[in-house]
Amino acid sequence: MNRVQKFGNAGMTVLTVIAIVVVQAILSYHFRVFRSFDLQLIYCVYYGFRTSKPVSSVFLGGGLGLLQDSLSGVAMGTNGFSKALICFAAASTSLKFNVDQPITRVFALFLFTLADGLLVSILGLTMGTGGAVISGGLMDLILSGVFNTLLGLMMFGFRDRFRHAT
Amino acid sequence: MVSIAKRPGWIALVSVLVFNLLLLSLQTNQHGSPGFMRKWLLDILVPAEKMVDSGVRGIWGVWDGYFALVGVRGENEKLQAENNELHMQIQQQDEAIREAVRLRSLLGLADAGIGKTVAARVIGRDPSRSLQTVTIDRGQSDRVKVNDSVITPDGVVGRVLNVATGSAVVQLITDAQSEVAAMFRESRVQALFKGTGGRDLELNYIDDDYGIEVGTEVITSGLDRIHPKGLPVATISSIGEKGEHFRLMFARPRVDFSRLEDVLVVIEPARPAGEPPQIPNPRDATPGSPAVHSSRRNDG
Numbered sequence: 001m002n003r004v005q006k007f008g009n010a011g012m013t014v015l016t017v018i019a020i021v022v023v024q025a026i027l028s029y030h031f032r033v034f035r036s037f038d039l040q041l042i043y044c045v046y047y048g049f050r051t052s053k054p055v056s057s058v059f060l061g062g063g064l065g066l067l068q069d070s071l072s073g074v075a076m077g078t079n080g081f082s083k084a085l086i087c088f089a090a091a092s093t094s095l096k097f098n099v100d101q102p103i104t105r106v107f108a109l110f111l112f113t114l115a116d117g118l119l120v121s122i123l124g125l126t127m128g129t130g131g132a133v134i135s136g137g138l139m140d141l142i143l144s145g146v147f148n149t150l151l152g153l154m155m156f157g158f159r160d161r162f163r164h165a166t
Numbered sequence: 167m168v169s170i171a172k173r174p175g176w177i178a179l180v181s182v183l184v185f186n187l188l189l190l191s192l193q194t195n196q197h198g199s200p201g202f203m204r205k206w207l208l209d210i211l212v213p214a215e216k217m218v219d220s221g222v223r224g225i226w227g228v229w230d231g232y233f234a235l236v237g238v239r240g241e242n243e244k245l246q247a248e249n250n251e252l253h254m255q256i257q258q259q260d261e262a263i264r265e266a267v268r269l270r271s272l273l274g275l276a277d278a279g280i281g282k283t284v285a286a287r288v289i290g291r292d293p294s295r296s297l298q299t300v301t302i303d304r305g306q307s308d309r310v311k312v313n314d315s316v317i318t319p320d321g322v323v324g325r326v327l328n329v330a331t332g333s334a335v336v337q338l339i340t341d342a343q344s345e346v347a348a349m350f351r352e353s354r355v356q357a358l359f360k361g362t363g364g365r366d367l368e369l370n371y372i373d374d375d376y377g378i379e380v381g382t383e384v385i386t387s388g389l390d391r392i393h394p395k396g397l398p399v400a401t402i403s404s405i406g407e408k409g410e411h412f413r414l415m416f417a418r419p420r421v422d423f424s425r426l427e428d429v430l431v432v433i434e435p436a437r438p439a440g441e442p443p444q445i446p447n448p449r450d451a452t453p454g455s456p457a458v459h460s461s462r463r464n465d466g
Binding site for chain 2 (some may be wrong): 018019025026068071076085088092
């Protein structure tokens with residue numbers, strides 16, 4: 001891959017990250033149901049699975065989380081910390097497991113959503129801004145996990161179809 | 167033993183985690199204040215958000231303006247009748263207002279207006295589940311500051327949590343970390359309402375000897391020095407079983423947050439009665455500053 005291509009890919013990834021945070025904010029505002037989805041987390045897992053590169057995944061997760069923090073009321077670094085860890089875990093998982101299996105994706109998406117919610121809650125409580133689990137309830141987090149899993153599976157399905165087509 | 171240089175992933179992870187922890191630790195002493203990084207990121211994100219939002223609104227506008235007009239005629243006639251009735255009521259109340267203004271000036275009371283406000287549009291919502299916040303399209307350049315009160319004609323929306331150049335993040339009163347100093351409209355008993363993170367506000371530690379019942383109206387008391395006094399906040403929606411001394415109550419906010427579109431930010435609250443007048447700083451009146459307006463309301 002030459003240097004121009006590398007820059008192009010990096011620019012595309014940055015634009016995608018910005019678009020995802022903006023789309024999540026707009027959709028959450030216009031449609032109540034989207035508050036249960038976490039597009040940022042789904043993209044983190046997707047990126048980790050697709051690239052299997054822990055280094056770039058960590059930086060992508062950290063950046064995505066910081067962008068999410070800036071639009072949210074939580075302390076800067078809360079989602080940055082959580083998403084970096086999730087992205088790294090997703091990339092590491094893809095190195096050890098076959099992430100093309102639907103069952104692996106279901107478990108990964110659901111468990112990563114729970115882990116993200118718990119991490120953000122713990123950091124929120126540490127910072128005195130409360131936690132998602134405490135304020136929204138554990139059931140909300142589990143519901144969010146189910147929604148993220150379903151949406152993630154659909155997105156991964158599209159990705160598979162696109163990959164096989166090319 | 168594997169050399170650490172052969173584990174670039176772990177090195178990257180530790181670096182990013184330490185960076186985020188440092189960011190978090192920097193904010194422990196100045197929680198809620200806009201850091202340079204938050205401001206910078208908001209300035210990157212919000213223009214994109216505004217662009218997408220205007221596109222979405224355009225699509226909604228086409229839908230509302232053309233396709234959703236079925237049955238508008240009947241609704242129009244009904245609204246016309248309601249409008250006539252309201253006109254009558256306004257004429258009747260106009261005299262009462264004039265009398266109240268006259269009496270207030272006679273009593274030498276301070277101006278009960280809410281102060282200078284700037285209109286803002288809601289352009290997005292919290293992209294995470296942690297807090298209940300919305301993003302508005304006004305910021306530092308419009309003289310919006312942290313802790314400014316955000317209201318609508320229906321009632322209190324929340325307070326400004328973070329400010330960037332052209333945008334701000336507003337914490338809704340229903341957020342679990344939000345508190346509003348309020349009082350009951352009739353009895354004037356003061357209370358502190360907390361957000362629940364859901365749709366309602368919660369009120370603890372209130373004696374039930376004040377005749378509070380479902381439907382009792384709650385207005386701001388102004389004691390939190392954020393929200394001007396007398397604005398509608400909520401209506402008591404349920405009252406729990408009596409404990410040893412107190413009852414737990416829930417109140418439904420007057421503002422429907424799912425339909426929040428335009429809000430007012432109180433950038434310069436009116437002076438409370440008895441407070442010495444503040445001399446405005448000429449430096450504040452910078453040329454090109456946004457149009458602001460003073461609004462008045464009738465104290466509840």
